[in-house]
Amino acid sequence: MAALPATTAVERPRNPEHGDYASTLALQLSKKVGVAPRELATALAQELGRRDGITSVEIAGPGFLNIRLDAAVTGAIARAVVTAGAAYGRNSQLAGQRINLEFVSANPTGPIHLGHTRWAAVGDSLRRVLAAAGAEVASEYYINDAGAQVDRFARSLFAAANGEPTPEDGYAGDYIGEIAQQIVAAEPGLVGQPAQTALPVFSARGYELMLAEIRGSLERFGVHFDVWFSEKALHDGGAVEHAIETLRKQGHIFEQDGAVWLRTTDFGDDKDRVLIRSNGEKTYFAADAAYYINKRERGFDRCVYLLGADHHGYIGRLKAIAACAGDDPKSHIEILIGQLVNLVRGGQPVRLSKRAGNIITLDELVDAVGADAARYSLARSSTDSALTLDIEEITRHSSDNPVFYVQYAHARIASLLRNAAEKGITRADDYDPALLAHEREKNLLKTLGEFPAVVATAAELREPHRIAVYLEERVATDYHRFYDACQVLPKGAGEPATDLTHARLWLAEATRTVIANGLDMLGVSAPERM
Known part of the structure; x- marks a missing residue:
């Protein structure tokens, strides 16, 4: 017996006159079962009917199935x-998988900037989506x-504290000056001390304060x-030593020229990598290898x-680490690369940060929008391409603003229910579900x-x-069209609610649920009022 295809395409046709759903199953199976597509489509249509x-199944073209539902x-x-x-939309396709998801991982030497912020938004949304698909996900920040x-960083703080x-x-x-002042306020005796004495203190205290600020900024986000x-x-x-032995x-x-190397070229890397230099110093690559092995253990x-766009070179070396450790780089490790973000206002680049010198910080972005x-x-955009955000656009309360458009649909439903x-x-x-027969109702239900x-x-x-695109282009749009075409509540003050009123309230509540669940997967609130 011919094997069935792993997936069978059933989709909504662009033209609603072609039915509620369309399938190419007959075309997929035709050669495998040795039957002409249209003949097979006829047999499938009879069975589905x-x-x-299912009210009807029509055959179109060489063997397409157009299906209409009651x-x-x-x-x-x-x-x-x-x-x-709240459970609607969740599934178990990744059940049993334990996933370590690392993102942002900015050096603890400065505030979170706009580039990191894109990964904070995307990474946390991905964490939520993977969990919704049944995976056990741990989000992780690697502190360099x-x-x-x-x-x-310590020498910069030392110089600022001493007016250098x-x-x-x-x-x-x-x-830098702000952190230096906080350190000096806690330990005033540091000013004027020799670098040998003061630098370890500035390093430890500065690291603690900067990391606390990074945590606070991310939590606020x-x-x-x-x-x-x-x-x-x-x-x-x-x-690190354990990883090298592994x-x-x-x-x-x-070993070559007094250094210890990992032969990553055996697994597609562009060159072999040094783990321990000839002077005995361990490399960043050794730490990368240790970190991966630690995660697996x-x-x-x-x-x-x-990772950011400037880390393309890491793909080959990280996958080679996995292979050298005896893992399958196709299943045990995955590297996603994201492109840059630019911020504009009215088409003009936004000023450089006053606080951080040459970057726009996460806190400044949150303050602004x-x-x-x-x-x-x-x-809401694929990380494969660079992103330009216009502050005026994303703060505008109009349908041109995607986030407002989606949130407004939720608030509109909340207002309806009130x-x-x-x-x-x-x-x-x-x-009675049969009452939801209007074309706008059917479109919204299928969405x-x-x-x-x-x-x-x-x-x-x-x-x-993909969830943002779905909420914008499908759910919110279909709901607004439904609301404009279908009277939900009685018009007159004393007019009683009908069975159709209650059916449409169920539909409105279902739409509210999907929008709230989708926004939650993006880490965005679903307001009751706007």
Whole structure:
């Protein structure tokens, strides 16, 4: 017997006159079963036509199936959505998978800037989407607290505290002076002390204050990390040495010119990588290897890295680490690369940050547009392309503003339900789904029915922006069209609610549920009033 295809396309046709759904199953199976497509389509149409809820199946072209459903079948979608509530859209396709999702991971030497902010919005949305698809997800922030950048940070603070110019390779910006003042306020005796004595204090105190600020900025943005992992802890705890021995046992380490190397070219990397230099110093690459192995030893099935556009070179080397460790780089590690973000106002680039010198910070963006507008605007586009945000556009209260458009649909429904309550009308315990037969009602119902598939696809492809596109272009648009075409509440003050009134209230509540659930997966609020 010929095997059935792994997936069968059933989709809504562009032209509603072609039916409620269309399928190419006959075309998919024709060669496998040795039957002409149209002949097979005829047999499938006869079988489908016997099923309850299907009113007709028509054959078009070489063997397309156009399927029409009974209004009661489509109308029952509202009941399924409202009954499931907050669980609607969630699925179990990734059940049993433990995923480590690392994103942002900015150096603790300055505020979170606009580039990091895009990953904060996308990463946290992806975390929510993967969890909605049944995965056990741990969001992780890798703290780069080992290496030369921490030393430069300490020297910058030391210079600011002592009224000296910023070191040539140091960090500039008002935030350096602010942190230095906080350290001196806590330990006034530091000023004037020699660098050898003061620098360790500035390093430790500055690191604590900067990391606390980063945490606070992210929490304000609605981004919570399950794990804050210290690079320094890798070195101090012996994890780097352990990783090197693990890789050595796999047979991919060699020594040359007094250095210890990992033969990553065996697995597609453009060159072999040094783990330990000839002077005995361990490299950043050694820490990267240790970090990956540490994640796997903590029980994660898949390690997902969200990296900026300047990290393309990391793809080959990170996948090679996985292969050298004995893992399958196709299933155990995944690297997503995101493009840059530009901020404009009225078409002109936004000024540089006063506080951070040459960057726009997360806090400044939230102050300018709000967390909801910032998160939605950053998460609604594919990370494959650069993004330009216009502050005027994303703060405008009009249908041109995508986040307002979606949130307004939710608020409009909330207002409708409040108006119903004021008229003494409450949604009935049940309704007749066959009454939802208007074309606008059917379109909206079918759109609501697609939400679980949208979530599943967004999780599978790691593309949370698909949910935003669905909310904007499908749900909100179809709801506004339904509301404009279909009278939900009685017009007159004394006019009683009908069975159709209650059916449409179920549909409105189902729409509200889908919008709220979708916005929650993007980390955006669903307001009751606007």
